[in-house]
Amino acid sequence: DLVQRDRTWSVLGLGASSLSLGFKEADTVLGVELEVHGPGQIKCCCSSQKGSRGDPRMIVLPNFQAFIRFLARRAALEIGGKVEAPSGSHEEVPTLTFRPGTLSSYLNALWDFIRSYHVLWGTYLLTTTRESDHSRRPRLRPPLVKDVADQSRVAWAVLEWPPLPALSGAGCALELQSRPRRGRAGTLDVLEPPHKRARSGPGLSEGVSVPDLLLAWYSEPPLAVEYEVVLSRDPREELTALRVRKSGAALVIEVIDEPIRAELSRRNPDAFTVEGDEIVEVNGVRGNAQHLYEELRKRSSLKMRWRRRVEAERAERVLSMFEDFFKRELADVQSVRVSSVQPVLSLLAAPVLWMCEEVAQLLLPLHGVTTTWEPLVGAFELGSLGVPIAAPGSDGEPEERWQFQFAIVPLGSGVPLSAAHQVTCRASVPCGAGTASAIAQRRRPAGWDRLLINGSELAHWVVDTLPEASAARRSLAEAQAPFLLLTLLRPLLEALGEAGTAPEHPVTLALPEHLKERRATLSGAAAGAVVAPDVGAEDQGEDDLSSWEGEEDDDDV
Numbered sequence: 001d002l003v004q005r006d007r008t009w010s011v012l013g014l015g016a017s018s019l020s021l022g023f024k025e026a027d028t029v030l031g032v033e034l035e036v037h038g039p040g041q042i043k044c045c046c047s048s049q050k051g052s053r054g055d056p057r058m059i060v061l062p063n064f065q066a067f068i069r070f071l072a073r074r075a076a077l078e079i080g081g082k083v084e085a086p087s088g089s090h091e092e093v094p095t096l097t098f099r100p101g102t103l104s105s106y107l108n109a110l111w112d113f114i115r116s117y118h119v120l121w122g123t124y125l126l127t128t129t130r131e132s133d134h135s136r137r138p139r140l141r142p143p144l145v146k147d148v149a150d151q152s153r154v155a156w157a158v159l160e161w162p163p164l165p166a167l168s169g170a171g172c173a174l175e176l177q178s179r180p181r182r183g184r185a186g187t188l189d190v191l192e193p194p195h196k197r198a199r200s201g202p203g204l205s206e207g208v209s210v211p212d213l214l215l216a217w218y219s220e221p222p223l224a225v226e227y228e229v230v231l232s233r234d235p236r237e238e239l240t241a242l243r244v245r246k247s248g249a250a251l252v253i254e255v256i257d258e259p260i261r262a263e264l265s266r267r268n269p270d271a272f273t274v275e276g277d278e279i280v281e282v283n284g285v286r287g288n289a290q291h292l293y294e295e296l297r298k299r300s301s302l303k304m305r306w307r308r309r310v311e312a313e314r315a316e317r318v319l320s321m322f323e324d325f326f327k328r329e330l331a332d333v334q335s336v337r338v339s340s341v342q343p344v345l346s347l348l349a350a351p352v353l354w355m356c357e358e359v360a361q362l363l364l365p366l367h368g369v370t371t372t373w374e375p376l377v378g379a380f381e382l383g384s385l386g387v388p389i390a391a392p393g394s395d396g397e398p399e400e401r402w403q404f405q406f407a408i409v410p411l412g413s414g415v416p417l418s419a420a421h422q423v424t425c426r427a428s429v430p431c432g433a434g435t436a437s438a439i440a441q442r443r444r445p446a447g448w449d450r451l452l453i454n455g456s457e458l459a460h461w462v463v464d465t466l467p468e469a470s471a472a473r474r475s476l477a478e479a480q481a482p483f484l485l486l487t488l489l490r491p492l493l494e495a496l497g498e499a500g501t502a503p504e505h506p507v508t509l510a511l512p513e514h515l516k517e518r519r520a521t522l523s524g525a526a527a528g529a530v531v532a533p534d535v536g537a538e539d540q541g542e543d544d545l546s547s548w549e550g551e552e553d554d555d556d557v
Helices: 064-078 103-130 192-198 258-267 289-298 309-329 337-351 353-360 436-441 458-465 469-478 484-497 515-526
Strands: 009-014 018-025 026-038 040-046 096-097 137-142 154-160 171-179 212-220 223-233 242-247 250-256 276-280 303-309 373-375 381-384 398-410 421-430 450-453
Touching: 009 026, 018 103, 018 381, 026 103, 040 064, 040 276, 040 398, 064 103, 064 154, 064 171, 064 484, 096 353, 103 137, 103 154, 103 171, 103 212, 103 337, 212 309, 242 289, 250 289, 276 289, 289 309, 289 421, 289 515, 309 337, 337 353, 353 398, 353 421, 353 469, 381 450, 421 484, 450 458, 450 484, 458 469, 469 484
Parallel strands: none
Antiparallel strands: 009 018, 018 026, 026 040, 040 096, 137 154, 154 171, 171 212, 223 303, 242 250, 250 276, 276 303, 373 398, 381 398, 398 421, 421 450
């Protein structure tokens, strides 16, 4: 029945008392073998761990035996049998004893376990394949699971990202977990033994109760970065050039006049002070805004700690948009695919905060922007176009060219990717490792250097496509670089509505051969394929684009 309903499953082997099933996508197989052990008893093992078929594509399922023991414990409680304590040897294959007519409930949980782990595995492979910087690659780890209580949330596998510099050091993780199912009255269905269940009241559901398997996305809150600032002033003069507001345990900087800003830059070359920063310490005094203000007024030599909370708050808003998206996308574990998860998670690789805010604008639903258009999340592409180069007039500070591409179609139209409107955004980002690069990033105006619609520059596309009387044409014609989707997305979608369908064969930008291979990898992600990483590609990502730097023709990348 499972194989007939879902073509990604297939029978790998069939014996008199055994059955082997595999979940196949692309070049990976997640397999499980079921063997009849006695009346109402089966044993389950991971095909790759058993090694009976020698298939190199077979992937080991983490915590598989612990999960089967977990199901066996639930089944034993259901039939009122004795719950066996876990043995010291975890190599022993656990036995699942079930009541007639209930086996499918436990097997459905097993199928969900395998499907969900495939999403983690495929996302891990695709992300590590395209990410050349090892420090930014996620880590797939199986938590150590021995014995679990029925009421607890259990994490079976976790895909973790390292702290994201663009989001103030925030981290995120995709977790395969099981949670207790809730009964009709909203109470946790802990599946007590039958002799106790009668006293539990009507809140617990009857019949088989297997915990829900789900994928959950978590994020760690961003950190407000503190940095040191020194300043000298005449205590006899009023502190008017640096206007602050008392707020709890800090002083919020509202205005920095140019003379004192210049002095701050001269005394603190490694700091870039902006309005909205908070003073949290003055000459060792902390904890009270009034005390900070008095110390600030009466001392001539000031050694302060400033905190940038504004960027942390912006990062929190970005993470909340990702959380809303995944809360909807991961709600049905049976429909989740790598092609709908990995492209969105790849957006977290954005090198600067404003770019994170830009890509987050495209996450569904497009609240406050449109109710008639939707992006194809499987077509999201964000990445560097090559090795850093020294930008003109930047004192040798290297810059890296980044590109973000997305496709957008009318809501619910079912338009394929080949007929969707394709939008390409490009920007150069300082990428040095030192403080000078961080300051250069903050001083550079936020926004994209170039914006292309179906392969044409925005200005050319507006003139060639939209009628002169179009209101969207007037709005877009006035747009100049740096472009921000935050302000241009609404008029752009209105213009796409007036323009009608996209060209049948959208313009394809010419790419060097080594970038074509990267695009092929990303196209596999859109199709739900899993591409194994090339462990020998040591120079991946070091793309020399010097031969086409400086060209401004439309048909030049």
